[in-house]
Amino acid sequence: SQQGEEDPQALSIQEGENATMNCSYKTSINNLQWYRQNSGRGLVHLILIRSNEREKHSGRLRVTLDTSKKSSSLLITASRAADTASYFCATVGTNAGKSTFGDGTTLTVKP
Amino acid sequence: DGGITQSPKYLFRKEGQNVTLSCEQNLNHDAMYWYRQDPGQGLRLIYYSQIVNDFQKGDIAEGYSVSREKKESFPLTVTSAQKNPTAFYLCASSIWGRDEKLFFGSGTQLSVL
Numbered sequence: 284s285q286q287g288e289e290d291p292q293a294l295s296i297q298e299g300e301n302a303t304m305n306c307s308y309k310t311s312i313n314n315l316q317w318y319r320q321n322s323g324r325g326l327v328h329l330i331l332i333r334s335n336e337r338e339k340h341s342g343r344l345r346v347t348l349d350t351s352k353k354s355s356s357l358l359i360t361a362s363r364a365a366d367t368a369s370y371f372c373a374t375v376g377t378n379a380g381k382s383t384f385g386d387g388t389t390l391t392v393k394p
Numbered sequence: 395d396g397g398i399t400q401s402p403k404y405l406f407r408k409e410g411q412n413v414t415l416s417c418e419q420n421l422n423h424d425a426m427y428w429y430r431q432d433p434g435q436g437l438r439l440i441y442y443s444q445i446v447n448d449f450q451k452g453d454i455a456e457g458y459s460v461s462r463e464k465k466e467s468f469p470l471t472v473t474s475a476q477k478n479p480t481a482f483y484l485c486a487s488s489i490w491g492r493d494e495k496l497f498f499g500s501g502t503q504l505s506v507l
Contacts, residue, residue, distance in 0.1 A: 314493055325398075325484055325498030326437075333493075371436055375494045381427070381452070382494050384436040 295391040302359040304388040306372030364394045400499035415470045417485035425490040426468035431482040
């Protein structure tokens with residue numbers, strides 16, 4: 284079964300707006316990672332947040348982690364048409380090194 | 395250029411046929427993984443390997459087989475026992491035990507004729 288669940292499943296915004304997507308998970312984690320996938324391509328790693336961290340930034344990306352609620356959010360600020368893609372969260376558990384992915388959020392940024 | 399190369403990009407399987415998907419990496423990573431992605435869904439782990447000559451089943455290993463004879467290579471065979479093989483297959487690699495940050499290939503789309 285999938286560990287992470289993203290919300291919403293699909294998001295459509297105008298260029299320049301901010302996009303927020305959420306991820307919930309069920310068991311204890313070592314870290315949580317966000318990936319991006321353009322249609323028909325492989326995934327690209329965006330950002331990693333460890334279980335003892337609450338917030339991380341990378342360029343226009345901001346990730347938060349709330350381990351008490353077992354949830355994370357990814358904020359993309361000042362979105363661009365090129366941000367159109369699917370975004371996945373992946374959790375790495377405390378006992379196993381492998382990543383478990385959610386079903387993703389499909390983001391469409393309209394120019 | 396360092397990275398992961400998957401081939402072919404598109405593959406067609408006939409009924410009862412085994413097919414093999416290739417994955418090669420030159421990142422010097424110990425760990426390699428195979429994921430399956432169905433339309434509109436996330437990735438599900440098929441097999442993974444932490445080290446040469448060793449591999450472990452993932453969540454959906456039935457109907458698949460792998461080998462890891464070289465550090466750089468981790469081929470996946472989709473056997474005739476896999477009754478619903480149509481999917482997008484992704485290979486990835488990582489430094490085992492270092493946060494498991496994954497580097498992905500560009501994928502192989504497998505379809506049934």
